[in-house]
Amino acid sequence: MTLTGPLRILFLAAAIIGISLFHYLTPLHLPALHDIFQRLYYLPIILAALWFGLRGGLAASIIVSILYVPHVLFQWGVHPSLELEKFLEILLYNVVGGVTGFLCQKEGERREELERAARRLEESYRALRSQADLIIGIEEQLRRAERLSALGELSAMLAHEIRNPLGSIRGTAEILRDDFQPGHPKHEFLEILLKETDRLNRVVEDFLRLSRPGDGERKTCDLAAELRELVTLLGSDAAARGVRIGLEADEVPPVTGDPEKLRQAFLNLMLNGIQATGAGGTVTVRVKMFPRSGDDRPLVELAFADTGAGIPRESLERIFTPFFTTKEGGTGLGLAITQRIVEGHGGTVTVESEPGQGTTFRVRLPL
Known part of the structure; x- marks a missing residue:
C-alpha cells in the first residue's frame, strides 16, 4: 500500500515521538537499549529524505535533534564523555538527513526531467506518425491522380473509337431485328446483341465519367431533400427485392456542390446496399452533423448502412479501385466514381464492414 503525503507525515511523526519516548522512559543503566534507540532515529530521517527530498531530510533531523538534546543534557549530563559522543551523533543525524535529502531530491529532479523528455519524445513520435500517415495518404492520392490522368487521356481516344461503332452496331441490330418475329432464334440473338451493346455503352460512359468527372455547376444543395427523392425513386426496386429502405435525416445546413453529381454518388451507394441485401433485409440512410474541433469547417455525415453479407476483409482495401468488383456483371466503376465525386467536393468516403x-x-x- 502506497502512503499519501499526510499519512507519510503522520507515520514519521509517530516514529520520531515513539523512539524519543523509548529514550526518556528507558533507565540509563540499560545503555545497550539506548544505543539501539539512538540508531533507530536514522530510519525516519532517511525515510523523510526519500519521500520529501532535502527539506524533508533536514526537517526530520532537526526535529530529532530538538527532541534528543534534552535527553542528552538532563539524563546523560553526569557522563561528559558519553554526552560528547551523543552530540556527535546528533551532528551525524543532520549530516545524514541533509546528504540523503539532497541526493534524493536530485534523483527526483532527474527522474522528472527524464519523464518530461519521454513525454516530449512520445509527442514527437505521435506528430511524426501523423505526418507519415498524411504523407502516405497524399502519395496514394497522387498515385490515384496519375492513374486517373492517364485514364483520361486513354478514354478521350477510346471514346470516339468505341462509341461510334457501337452506335452503328446497335442501329444495324435494330434493323435486322425487325425482319424476325419474336420467338424466332435470330430475334433472340439480336435482342442479346442489343443488350450487350447497351451494357458496353454504359461501361464507356462510366469510364468517361470516372476519368473526367468535371466540375459541374456549384450551387446550394439540400442533402435531406435529395435523399428523400432517391428513397422514393428506389422504393419500388427495393420492394421488389424484399428490402426495406429507410431515411433518418437530422436538420443539417445545406452544402455547396453539384447536385447532379452528388445525387449520382448517393444513388451508387444506395443501389449497392439494395443489391447486397437479401430479402427481409434493410438499407438505412442516416444524415447528421459530424463535429470537428479547432478552426476546421463543420462536416455533415451521410451513412449508408445495409444488413447484407458484408465485404471480405481482403477486398476492403481494394473496394474503391477502378474495375474491382465482387458483383457478377459489375463494371467495378461505381464506387470509384463515387469516391471521385465526393473528393471533388472536399469530402471523404470510407467503408466499414464485417462479414455476415x-x-x-x-x-x-464540408458545409
Missing part, C-alpha cells in the same frame, strides 16, 4: 454483419459507407462533406 452488413456494410456501412460513410460520406463526410
